[in-house]
Amino acid sequence: MKFGYLLVIAKNKKIDYLxxxxxxxxxxxxxxxxGYDKVALVTDDTESVKQLRSPWVFDRVIEWNEKQFWDGRSxxxxxxxxxxxxCLDSDxxxxxxxxxxxEYFLKSETELFVPSTVYTYRGNTVVDDxxxxxxxxxxxxxxxxMYTYFKxxxxxxRSFFKLxxxxxxxxxxxxxxxxxxxxxxxxxxxxxxxxxSKILGIQDEITYQLDFPKIVHLKPMIQRWPWPADTVSxxxxxxxxxxxxxxxGNFQQQNIVHYNEKTFITEEIVSILENxxxxx
Amino acid sequence: MKKGVVxxxxxxxxxxxxxxxxxxxxxxxxxLEVPVTLISDTSTVEWMDKSNIYDKALRVFENIIEVDRxxxxxxxxxxxxxxxxxxxxxxxxxxxxxxxxxxxRTLMIDSDFLIFSKELSEFWDxxxxxxxxxxxxxxxGDRIGYHDIWVSDEGIPLYWATTVMFTKNSKTRLFFDLxxxxxxxxxxxxxxxxxxxxxxxxxxxxxxxKHIFDGYxxxxxxxxxxxxxxxxxxLIHSFYDSGLRILLSDPISESASSIVNLKxxxxxxxxxxxxxxxxxxxxxxx
Numbered sequence: 001m002k003f004g005y006l007l008v009i010a011k012n013k014k015i016d017y018l019x020x021x022x023x024x025x026x027x028x029x030x031x032x033x034x035g036y037d038k039v040a041l042v043t044d045d046t047e048s049v050k051q052l053r054s055p056w057v058f059d060r061v062i063e064w065n066e067k068q069f070w071d072g073r074s075x076x077x078x079x080x081x082x083x084x085x086x087c088l089d090s091d092x093x094x095x096x097x098x099x100x101x102x103e104y105f106l107k108s109e110t111e112l113f114v115p116s117t118v119y120t121y122r123g124n125t126v127v128d129d130x131x132x133x134x135x136x137x138x139x140x141x142x143x144x145x146m147y148t149y150f151k152x153x154x155x156x157x158r159s160f161f162k163l164x165x166x167x168x169x170x171x172x173x174x175x176x177x178x179x180x181x182x183x184x185x186x187x188x189x190x191x192x193x194x195x196x197s198k199i200l201g202i203q204d205e206i207t208y209q210l211d212f213p214k215i216v217h218l219k220p221m222i223q224r225w226p227w228p229a230d231t232v233s234x235x236x237x238x239x240x241x242x243x244x245x246x247x248x249g250n251f252q253q254q255n256i257v258h259y260n261e262k263t264f265i266t267e268e269i270v271s272i273l274e275n276x277x278x279x280x
Numbered sequence: 281m282k283k284g285v286v287x288x289x290x291x292x293x294x295x296x297x298x299x300x301x302x303x304x305x306x307x308x309x310x311x312l313e314v315p316v317t318l319i320s321d322t323s324t325v326e327w328m329d330k331s332n333i334y335d336k337a338l339r340v341f342e343n344i345i346e347v348d349r350x351x352x353x354x355x356x357x358x359x360x361x362x363x364x365x366x367x368x369x370x371x372x373x374x375x376x377x378x379x380x381x382x383x384x385r386t387l388m389i390d391s392d393f394l395i396f397s398k399e400l401s402e403f404w405d406x407x408x409x410x411x412x413x414x415x416x417x418x419x420x421g422d423r424i425g426y427h428d429i430w431v432s433d434e435g436i437p438l439y440w441a442t443t444v445m446f447t448k449n450s451k452t453r454l455f456f457d458l459x460x461x462x463x464x465x466x467x468x469x470x471x472x473x474x475x476x477x478x479x480x481x482x483x484x485x486x487x488x489x490k491h492i493f494d495g496y497x498x499x500x501x502x503x504x505x506x507x508x509x510x511x512x513x514x515l516i517h518s519f520y521d522s523g524l525r526i527l528l529s530d531p532i533s534e535s536a537s538s539i540v541n542l543k544x545x546x547x548x549x550x551x552x553x554x555x556x557x558x559x560x561x562x563x564x565x566x
Contacts, residue, residue: 123498226426236434252496
């Protein structure tokens with residue numbers, strides 16, 4: 001298969017990541033045109049997938065239980081069944097057809113792309129570095145791994161992910177070597193991607209100025225509000241309608257939303273998305 | 281397609297908007313080379329006659345359209361340098377411009393917006409039906425507050441209805457009907473868009489209408505230029521053919537700390553009294 005999305009989840013006591021991934025896969029199937037709507041799920045619990053009302057939204061289900069939590073995404077290049085993949089965080093939703101973004105990557109034979117620009121719910125570019133101290137102090141490229149495009153047969157991708165896995169597996173060593181000016185508690189995927197690209201000297205090849213992907217990042221302290229905030233939903237309403245469209249505050253969301261607040265995906269939202277897909 | 285500028289002016293007891301509109305109209309006509317129409321009311325036009333500027337107004341304006349004086353009356357604190365007073369202002373009928381304009385393509389400007397360039401001429405032939413300025417740019421650069429940018433803390437961007445250009449068609453009629461609806465239901469919209477509704481602001485009504493018109497999104501392009509603005513604590517020092525010299529106030533010391541020579545740039549002057557004081561220098565040119 002030429003192109004598909006990849007979601008990597010693991011069981012978690014507090015958060016039902018399968019529900020989030022299911023909602024995302026439903027939204028992909030609703031909005032993307034054929035050929036650009038394939039979704040593969042990597043999970044350590046395939047039995048739960050079978051319990052879903054529409055498990056067919058996952059075109060491939062891959063059982064894998066070697067790593068927990070977000071570490072699994074460092075193996076995305078080895079786990080993907082697609083020749084060209086966009087690996088997404090599971091706490092995201094699609095609202096319109098974004099296949100033209102994918103077409104650009106396919107036609108330009110992009111080997112690896114990781115965005116370095118995200119947006120507020122009001123459509124402004126995020127400029128606040130509140131959550132990015134390790135990046136600023138250690139002069140790392142400002143990468144967001146939530147939407148990672150890669151080509152499986154690319155040497156560049158292979159080197160990048162191989163080093164990334166090494167970083168994730170040897171966190172203390174890399175913190176001491178490269179993150180001395182501001183040490184994060186753990187090296188997350190964003191930090192490890194940034195370190196990999198910096199060490200390999202490929203940041204300009206894998207992230208550059210593009211008008212897409214447009215991803216709304218709903219962390220509260222970067223929304224350009226004039227006061228501090230703990231959560232976005234404390235301050236603006238999330239209005240999800242029966243057409244599967246989302247309004248946040250006074251703003252209709254047209255771009256991919258990375259909602260962060262895991263409780264946003266309720267059974268009701270899943271039901272709305274299921275009803276839309278069943279009628280499609 | 282007939283192009284022209286429209287200015288609204290309704291005098292209050294404190295501010296001679298009739299006079300500022302003649303000044304603004306003269307500069308718009310001279311620099312944009314299009315006709316200018318004034319929309320006013322009987323008492324304001326009578327005041328023009330009493331204050332001996334009516335003849336000049338007839339030379340500046342292609343039409344003087346008299347309408348009922350709007351009943352909506354706001355008041356706000358206006359500075360004139362370090363002095364200030366609470367003044368009423370009557371400007372709630374801007375949404376009627378669609379019905380009143382004699383032009384196919386209209387540029388509506390505030391009577392305290394002085395045009396010294398041809399910059400806005402670039403937009404006459406644009407195929408964008410409706411264009412508004414998306415922002416105010418402070419002349420000094422450091423005197424912009426959060427609510428000069430946003431309608432509310434979490435809300436939509438504030439457009440500046442100081443300059444609005446539109447083509448008269450069914451689409452823009454819908455827009456101005458929407459502005460009118462927002463004005464009538466201002467309290468309700470203040471709840472939805474979370475702004476203080478103690479005074480009516482055209483900028484807010486136009487911003488909400490534009491936001492709805494654009495599909496509840498902020499569209500990044502197709503705007504008029506940002507409105508270069510001198511604050512009401514700034515004072516006009518002098519006028520010359522292609523511009524103004526303006527004394528800029530310092531927000532901390534509140535004194536005029538520097539002077540800027542503004543040549544060939546359109547400027548929104550919030551200090552109306554300052555325009556009135558230099559008006560004779562401009563009226564002599566008419």
